[in-house]
Amino acid sequence: MGKSNKESNVAPAGGLIDVSSHKVLVANRGEIAMRIMRACVKLGVAFTAIFTKEDTASGHVRLAKELGGEKNLYRVSSYHDANELMAVADDAECTAVHPGYGFFAEDFRFARRVSKRDRKLIFIGPSWKIIRELGDKINTKRLARSLNVPTVPGSDRPIYDEMEAERIARTVFDFQVQQGIKRPLVLVKASAGGGGMGIEEVYDIDNFRSVYRRIRNYAMRQFKDEGVLIEQRITDFNHLEVQIVSDRSGKNPVHFGTRNCSIQSTGLQKRLEVAPGFSPDEINYSFDARKVLDDIVHYSLTMARKVGYDNVGTWEWIVTHDGSPFLMEVNTRIQVENGVSARIASVKGEGGVDLLAEQIRIGLGEPLGYNQQDIAFNGVGIEYRLIAEDPDNRFTPWAGLIERFGWQEKPWLTMHTHVPTDVPYEIPTEFDPNLALAIVWGENIEQAKDRGRLFLDSLELKGCKKTGGELKSNVAFLRQKTAGILQF
């Protein structure tokens, strides 16, 4: 698995697909671009990478030169410009596009364009129809409800009208009062947003309009779409995910377990992820955690089968304090935290699972080649997102020069970073100041936590700002949060 050898090219059904005849455009930047390039090399698939002026010093540019040579690297004006990507794909004679995460990863129009243009390309992700169906939070909600999958109460489409928005907010407030919730909360979020951006809470209906206007204006500036969603804000919950993988047949989705992504910034952005999602064997929960995990996996696979899901994807869940799960949304793409699930998984007894390689392989048409019984899980994985930010100041991003960055290599540690460790690196202000992903594995929770702390304590991370001031990072925050992982 994960290799382009002759055995893995042979489909169980008898089809023969030669993935090595393909060339993938890596339509992303940073660490995910590096993981895609390495997965391509592992599969024997050629690739072409891109970068913008601001990313000249990024590790992904250096790696692209090392693995693919200067000819397979193009400077583009923007990662957001589909015309640039198509033009480069044609000039480099690519046959497929890997969008990574962010940018075009969940843009069904882009996926459709890629697969329908004169010179067709394979979009390495779900088919555009599935992205359209599940990428729309409202459609997802409707589909889920039709399959008796529980969802969060709230608006069932983006709202553009202030009066209507206020009416829905009042209904959601009233609903919570009727439910006996003492402190009802409404969440206002940019419909076109994602990754926790453009979300605010409203505690008092009298403040709704000002929050609504602020989010609407923000959404217009950042996403060019002022549509806003209004939902019940559920407090005191855990954020869980189910990792789904399915080949182009869409008939046999499997899961790669659950993740717990509850440790987030104040802006609701993930900072620390753990696989599996709960650990009922080691921690006592006030509800049947095993059943919750089984239920969310079952619901996710049910939906995946219903739509004929045909690549990797993540079903995101809210689990309340009483153990009730609600489907939040489906991310029709590879996620940042895929590596932590892969780290605890094995297929047919072999570890070293690479979900990006799996995504590319099945995206190019290879059958999955194994079923759920072939997948096993062992131990606990923790993913730390190392970010230049100030947790004491509402996680304000920090931009400046990274002067020193280093860690001790360990067999239980996997690092993904685009930040060079041998030369200083200026963080570009055009993007989030993510520095690295560190994935730590342990046989059990305690060992994983001990190793996690050992890693964080040995980390060397220094930097400064041109205008003065030392580097701010979330290392201390991550260390402090390590103690309570998987506890509810």
Add this chain to the structure above:
Amino acid sequence: MLNVTEMLEEIKNSPYREIEICAPHTGRVNFAAIQQGSKVEGPHGLWKEKPGTLLCTLDRERNPKPIAAVEKGELCLLHSELEGCFVEAGTRLAVIRHLLTRDEVQAAILKKALHLFTAPERAKYYFVPEIDKKVRTSGSQSVTVKDGMELFIMSRMKREVPLVYTGPAGLIYAVYFTHTSNVDAEQPLIGVCPPDQLAAIQEVIMRVQTEWTEQG
């Protein structure tokens, strides 16, 4: 006190600016019927609605984008060896040697005369909505700023924070940022003219208007 005469003399000694014309995006280059050493026009017309001399077209996804001279001048370098090639974004296509205009000289001198409020971080900047509306409808010189006034929204890494103006009260005489581009740290955002210096600033403008001879 600003020595306008000295500054004008300095500019007169080297009154040119070299402007690099680079590919704004990827594409296949086709140069216009133009040669190195040719004179080119910048955008012209009452509202600069007429584009400058066509230098080349950049064809990408069947969309030919005309690349025109952005200022009047002489084409001192033309990378004609790129004819028919697919180029990356940022590839240098030509260089124009441009003789400074009176307005440019005036702006350069004013930049030294005005109180400059600079960007604290590399970021994109916006005026707060009510100021933005005023600037759009009546021009920046209709806005008076004062110390402690919430004037900008600083946007970087998808986060927006308000930015307060610090400095002397006065009119916004010049705006040095656009919504679409990042401003580097310590680069000016606005030039402010305090009321007690208004006469001196107007004197600078008058001196440039009378002493700088515009080339035809």
